Amino acid sequence: MIDRAQAEALIRASVSPVxxxxxxxxxxxxxSLARRWGADEEAAFIAGALHDYCRQRDAKEVLEASRKHRIDVGEIERRSPVQLLHGPLAARELAHLDVDAAVLHAIAVHTVGCVGMSVLDKCMYVADACEPARSFEGVDDIRARAAKALDSAVALAVARSIVHVVGRGRPLAPVSVALYNEVHGAK
Ligand SMILES: [Fe+2]
Ligand SMILES: [Fe+2]
Structure with missing residues (x-):
């Protein structure tokens, strides 16, 4: 698998410094979540470093590249292409690198989640939701839960994500609702 330095160099060469x-x-x-919850730490680093590899493409580019990679593009994805497809697209585009399938999966599902997420998927998803520069209302609750119960942190993060998407008037990915229903109430 590619190492941390290679992943860092790749993301720095591919997106803005911010x-x-x-x-x-x-x-x-x-x-640190992988260490706490028993996922592979190298895999967690590579997934985290590369998860937004395609986040700064524009909608047209994302749609064209997604079709080229035979990613399922439905009506919902067509309406929010960058938001909903930058994860799956990154996973396809990075598949030629020496990266584990589990890392590619964590990257693919980092925005909307999926049902039956692996521990690595959850560590990636929660880390994206509450990394230290995130400052929305309730982020400290996600941080606190991430230290105590990973599923509970996923439940809070997906609930917040759904409210955020609805608040912005964007369509909801059904898989996020399915994830919410799977994990809500987790203590
Ligand atoms: Fe993202
Ligand atoms: Fe991100």
Whole structure:
């Protein structure tokens, strides 16, 4: 698998400095969550460092590249292409690197989640939600829960994400609702 230095160099060469710093904060937090909850720390770092590899493409680019990579693009994805497809697209584009399938999966589902997430997926998802520069109302609750119960942190993070998406008038990915229903009430 590619190492941490290679992943850091790749993200710094691919996105703005501000976004690269976000990715590296997510990587660092994903590593500490992986240590806490028993996922592979190297995998967590690589997933965190590269998760937003395609986040700064525009909608047209994302849609074209997604079709080229045969990613399922439905009506909801067409309406929010960058938000909903930058994860799956990054996973496809990075598949040629020497990266574990589990890392690619964590990258693919980092925005909307999925049902039956692995511990690595959850560490990545929660790290993206509450890395140290996140400052929305309730973020400290996600941080506190992440230290105590990973599923509970996922439940809070997906609930917050759904409220955020609805508040912005964007369509909801059904898989986020399915994830919410799977984990809500987790203590
Ligand atoms: Fe993202
Ligand atoms: Fe992110």
């Amino acid at each position: 976004l690269a710093e976000h990715c590296l904060r997510v990587a660092a937090l994903a590593v």
